[in-house]
Amino acid sequence: MIPFRLDELAELLGGELLLPADTDARTVVDGGVETDSRLVSAGSIFFALPGEVTDGHLFAPAAVEAGAAFVVCREDLGLEVPQLVVADGLEALGELAREVVARVRAGGRLRVVGVTGSNGKTTTKNLLRAILAEEGPTVAPRDSFNNQVGAPISMLRIDHDTRFLVVEMGASGAGKIARLVSIARPDIGVVLKVGLAHAGGFGGIDATEEAKAEMVVELPETAVAVLNADDDRVARMAGRTAARVVTFGQAPGAEVRAEDVEATAAGTRFTLVVDGVRRPVGLRILGEHHVMNALAAIAVVRELGIDLDRAIAAIEAVPRAERWRMELFERPDGVTVVNDAYNASPDSVAAALKTLAQIARPEGRRTVAVLGEMAELGEYAQEEHDRIGRLVVRLDIRKLVVVGDAARHIHAAAGLEGSWDGESVLVADADAAYDVLRDELRSGDIVLVKSSNSAGLRFLGDRLAATGADS
Known part of the structure; x- marks a missing residue:
């Protein structure tokens, strides 16, 4: 961050500046700003923010121990570094x-x-x-x-x-x-x-x-x-x-x-x-x-x-979109794994399935889709999971593994399409999906793993991509 004096930050952010003994309010800070104490390094500015799961104020001492030079918080935490007490840390x-x-x-x-x-x-x-x-x-x-x-x-x-x-x-x-x-x-x-x-x-x-x-x-x-x-x-x-x-x-x-x-x-x-x-x-x-x-x-x-x-x-020259986003792995046994399970929406799942079908078509390779929940769809959840199940059939994906009860409508919709001679399996979790696929996959198969982040299938994708994984 560009340099600021402590008193300048207090005026800018409208907080109460608390200084340890012998600390000058004109002291300059210019370290990186972090809200995660695990990312703090020497000279960092740590914003202690309340979160959905925990509260950053609990980790302020750890941030100071890691080298934080300045802490922005909602109350005096008794720290040995300058603190700025503000009403709203996010603001x-x-x-x-x-x-x-x-x-x-x-x-x-x-x-x-x-x-x-x-x-x-x-x-x-x-x-x-x-x-x-x-x-x-x-x-x-x-x-x-x-x-x-x-x-x-x-x-x-x-x-x-x-x-x-x-x-x-x-x-x-x-x-x-x-x-x-x-x-x-x-x-x-x-x-x-x-x-x-x-x-x-x-x-x-x-x-x-x-x-x-x-x-x-x-x-x-x-x-x-x-x-x-x-x-x-x-x-x-x-x-x-x-x-x-x-x-x-x-x-x-x-x-x-x-x-x-x-x-x-x-x-x-x-x-x-x-x-x-x-x-x-x-x-x-x-x-x-x-x-x-x-x-x-x-x-x-x-x-x-x-x-x-x-x-x-x-x-x-860009090798991939991002970790866990359409990330392709070629296994020594001839199986290709596409791990796209960082996140999922109806549009992105549809696009990934179409890509799976496209890249398999020229060589006639068998396609396998491993799909989990598309989260945060509210009232659209059942309808959109159904639509994805029907798309799997329309694209003639040869095997479908649906992971978790929240995604069950994908499995149900695919099974109701009588014209499809592929196979759909509903399993409880990623371990069960791995057990099914470990015995099923063969040379030439292309496997797509796709779900919302909350379903955790990105780690299943890594596991499938790993050579010789047996656990």
Whole structure:
């Protein structure tokens, strides 16, 4: 983080500064900001925040022991380092991020890109990071740091040398993205897709659309809104922003367009059409749905004035979307495992199943889908799990293993499709699924493992990928 004096932070965040004896209020702190005591290092600033499972105040002593130089908390914890007592630690974290971004932006060098959407945020962020890091100092979130805590922490990693900041913005309800936009003030705001991911929490697809639109509604006319022309709900956001609109997609009118998309086990190829130029692009990332993420990234860097050939070379070098996202493993026994179980929504499961069918078709390989629950769908849960079961049949996936009672409607729907001569098995948990597959898999099979993070199937995918695993 950029340097601040302790008294300056107290004034900025509106808290009570508690200083150990012989500590000067003008002492400067400039360490990394953390909310997880396990990530603290010497000089860190630790925000003790209450969480869903535990309370960060319980871990403040451990943070100090690990080297934290300053703690922001809601009460005096009797620590041996300076403390700032504030009424709302989350609010203080956001305000600090707002000030840091504003100060760095004042230098005239920083460009900020915000990315949201029901699917594809992390992949698009990773592609942008790959391109922008070749152009200058770039900060982008680690993992999926995209909520009201993770996004500000990512913003706080910038310094006066940072040229590009990419902020991934997720939301659990109305107003969340708007707050992150107000903090980061993106020069370019990207909306990838409006889908049913977390629809149960939002209260439906219309509410999800409203929440995602927050990315572009407050953008000034000097900014750019990058919108998915293939998604009607995203495309109509063009009428809700003062920003200049740039579109991407496979639709004929998209300004940054893909044609001739082809997905194989080696990656995904397409022809990029932009500004009257056609360029072949070969992604190492598996799945045609990632073409949209690549188009969004190219649309952004086009606005930043980055050379198209350099941008293509950068995204072509990205080996995978992210850990546990369409991650491909080739076992020595000829079995291919695609581990895509970091998260799941109806759209992402459908896309993964279509990719499974596409990459198996040329060689006639047997397809196996291992599917768990798609969480946070609320009233849509049964209908959407049913739809996925029917899609498995329509794509002629040869074997289906459904894991957990919460996903049982996938199994039931597939079994009711009389035209299908594949096989569906419902098992209680990941261990049971492993036992079934250990004896079933044979050379040439392609196995997709897909579920929401809460189902834990990403570890089953790792286990299946491991050579000689027998436990």
